[in-house]
Amino acid sequence: MGLLSKKDSKLILDPLADNNPITIQVLGICSALAITAQLKASIVMTISVIFVMGVGNVVMSLIRNIIPSKIRIIVQLTVVASLVIIVDQVLKAYSYQLSKELGAFIGLIITNCIIMGRFEAFALGNGVWRSFLDGIGNALGYGIILIIVGFFRELLGSGTLLGYKVLGDPIEKTGLYATGYENNGFMLLAPMALIVVGIIIWVQRSKNPALVEDH
Amino acid sequence: MSNKTDSNIYTILFAIGMVVVVGSLLAFVAQTLKPTIDENKRIEKQQNILYAMGVNENEESSAVFIADDKVGAEFQKYITKQLIITNETNVVEDDQAYLIDIKKEQSNAKEGKERRLPLFIGEKDGKTFYVAPIRGKGLWDAVWAYVAMDANMVVQGAYFDHKGETAGLGANIKERYFMDDFIGEHLKDASGNFTGIAISKSNGDPLNNDKTDNEVDAIAGATITGDGVAAMIKSELRLYVPYFNTLKTN
Numbered sequence: 001m002g003l004l005s006k007k008d009s010k011l012i013l014d015p016l017a018d019n020n021p022i023t024i025q026v027l028g029i030c031s032a033l034a035i036t037a038q039l040k041a042s043i044v045m046t047i048s049v050i051f052v053m054g055v056g057n058v059v060m061s062l063i064r065n066i067i068p069s070k071i072r073i074i075v076q077l078t079v080v081a082s083l084v085i086i087v088d089q090v091l092k093a094y095s096y097q098l099s100k101e102l103g104a105f106i107g108l109i110i111t112n113c114i115i116m117g118r119f120e121a122f123a124l125g126n127g128v129w130r131s132f133l134d135g136i137g138n139a140l141g142y143g144i145i146l147i148i149v150g151f152f153r154e155l156l157g158s159g160t161l162l163g164y165k166v167l168g169d170p171i172e173k174t175g176l177y178a179t180g181y182e183n184n185g186f187m188l189l190a191p192m193a194l195i196v197v198g199i200i201i202w203v204q205r206s207k208n209p210a211l212v213e214d215h
Numbered sequence: 216m217s218n219k220t221d222s223n224i225y226t227i228l229f230a231i232g233m234v235v236v237v238g239s240l241l242a243f244v245a246q247t248l249k250p251t252i253d254e255n256k257r258i259e260k261q262q263n264i265l266y267a268m269g270v271n272e273n274e275e276s277s278a279v280f281i282a283d284d285k286v287g288a289e290f291q292k293y294i295t296k297q298l299i300i301t302n303e304t305n306v307v308e309d310d311q312a313y314l315i316d317i318k319k320e321q322s323n324a325k326e327g328k329e330r331r332l333p334l335f336i337g338e339k340d341g342k343t344f345y346v347a348p349i350r351g352k353g354l355w356d357a358v359w360a361y362v363a364m365d366a367n368m369v370v371q372g373a374y375f376d377h378k379g380e381t382a383g384l385g386a387n388i389k390e391r392y393f394m395d396d397f398i399g400e401h402l403k404d405a406s407g408n409f410t411g412i413a414i415s416k417s418n419g420d421p422l423n424n425d426k427t428d429n430e431v432d433a434i435a436g437a438t439i440t441g442d443g444v445a446a447m448i449k450s451e452l453r454l455y456v457p458y459f460n461t462l463k464t465n
Contacts, residue, residue: 037383068226075233082237086244093251096259100376158383163277171392171421185436188383 004133011133015141021114022145023201024211028114032146033193035105040162042150044102045109046143050136052083053115057135059083060123067124076119077110084109114142149196157187258283260313260348261290266374267363268293268337268344278374278391296336300458301329317350317359332454337363344371347455351447354439355379358388358447366462368402368409368452369426375444385440396423396431402452404429409456411449414441 004012021027035041059079067075088106091099099106109115118138123131154160159167159177168175170183186192205211219225262280265271270293272279281289297312312333324330335346343366350359356378363372375388387393397412404410405427415430416438423431433441 035382037381041382066220066229068220068229070221070226071230074230078233078237082241085241089244089248089252092255093248096252096255100259154383165276185384188381188436 008130008133011130012137012140015134015137016144017141017204018208018211020141020145020204021117021138022142022197023204025114025117027117028112028142029194029197031105031108031112032142032149032197033190034108036146036149036153036193036196037157037188038163039147039150039154041102041105042143042146044098045105046139046146048087048102048106048109049112049115049142050139051087052080052109053118053135053139054132055135056080056083056115057118057123057131058128060119061126061128061131064124072124073116073120076116079119080115081110112142114138145197145200148200149193152196153187153193156184157192159183257314258286261286263361263374263376264313264335264337264346264348265289265293267346267361267372268339269363269372270337270339273391276391278389278394293337293339294335295338298334298336300332300334300455302457306458313348315348317348318357321350330454332458334455334458342371345455345459347452349447349451351443351451353377353380353388353443354385354437355381358440358443360444360447362397362448362452364402364452364459366459368456368459370397370400370402370412373397377440380440381437384434385437387434387437388440388444393431393434399426400431401427401429402448409453411452412445414445416441 015021018024022029022032031045035045056079060076063075084106087109088099091102091106118135122134126134151161154162155166159165159170165175167181168177170177220229262271262283265281265286266278270281270289272281280286294313296308297310298306299309299312299315300306313335315331315333317333320330320332333348337344337346344363345366346361346363348359348361350357352358358375358377358380360373360375362370365371373394375394377386377388380386380388400412400423402409402411410429413430414433416433418425418428418430418432420428420430421432
């Protein structure tokens with residue numbers, strides 16, 4: 001990363017693994033449960049969150065010195081909500097099919113605590129460029145987990161990836177289904193998202209014991 | 216944070232300023248994009264209607280609409296008549312009937328006002344299709360459909376859609392394997408009474424070979440969505456029965 005200083009590139013890379021918003025900070029779990037039944041929804045959610053967090057962090061950083069601290073949470077909410085509405089409207093105008101498929105998911109971005117968390121913890125105390133990197137980094141870290149969870153849930157739950165029948169046809173019993181394999185419908189329900197996230201947390205911490213908290 | 220930003224007056228002024236700025240920004244975005252969004256919705260309605268009567272670009276197993284830029288011309292070509300039905304004797308033609316908002320009509324009916332029922336008559340390969348738009352409730356939010364029928368109320372094609380059913384479960388009502396099951400299915404029973412089409416978990420006919428049983432196979436894990444779809448078909452298409460009865464006597 002020639003463009004970025006070591007300190008700046010840490011802002012992007014840290015949230016991807018050792019300070020991941022979902023697996024380490026345990027934020028944004030609700031949306032990780034809600035939208036990961038299919039890989040496509042995970043990917044689009046990731047892109048939308050990258051936009052909202054990148055722009056949102058920049059806006060918050062720009063106005064950080066003029067926000068009255070008493071109402072800063074309300075200001076943060078307003079910024080997220082407006083950005084989400086803009087994303088929703090733009091998708092409706094220029095990518096109608098996609099916006100229909102995502103439906104309520106786009107609105108759910110507002111409920112994503114990572115966004116307000118980063119506004120509060122980082123953008124209000126840091127410069128514009130660093131806040132931008134922090135926003136992108138955290139959104140990517142969030143997105144990676146979403147995509148991993150979405151991959152396994154769609155593959156094991158529906159036997160498809162991005163809608164393609166990668167394991168064969170479950171009704172006509174072709175491919176893997178000819179051997180008696182069945183889709184696990186439970187994967188499509190929210191509890192399994194939690195369990196998949198749990199497995200990721202387990203794998204990550206057993207590879208890097210330094211991440212395990214002492215109690 | 217300086218002390219200046221802590222004062223009550225500053226806080227109130229900031230809040231007012233923020234509301235004005237954000238409000239005008241969002242109003243501007245909404246106004247600028249509205250024509251494009253409305254156009255998308257109009258195209259979608261035409262695509263849905265044409266899809267139901269079999270004018271689509273379906274590939275092997277996925278549902279594909281006719282392309283956005285072609286749909287206007289195809290709609291003109293295939294849809295020969297658009298009707299607004301208020302009762303058996305009051306049927307008028309209106310080439311804007313496809314823009315009728317079903318949700319609004321339903322709430323009008325609830326308030327005791329007159330409900331207008333749109334019906335689109337299409338001709339394809341010498342066959343006449345009667346396409347009715349219907350709307351109901353799924354598990355989380357609205358579900359709706361365009362159902363193409365022949366004069367005897369035998370389903371010729373259907374397109375289902377939903378606002379927020381569970382991805383991978385209820386959302387699959389818009390998949391071909393569910394929608395295609397309706398093709399050929401009878402809405403009336405053997406003695407000609409309107410019965411609708413039930414979404415059954417236990418009809419022992421998963422391949423849907425029996426078209427006169429008034430049942431199609433349900434989607435596993437989507438019981439409530441399926442029940443909602445069946446209820447919508449039953450209550451909404453029933454309203455069209457008087458019109459279809461007049462077709463017979465003519």
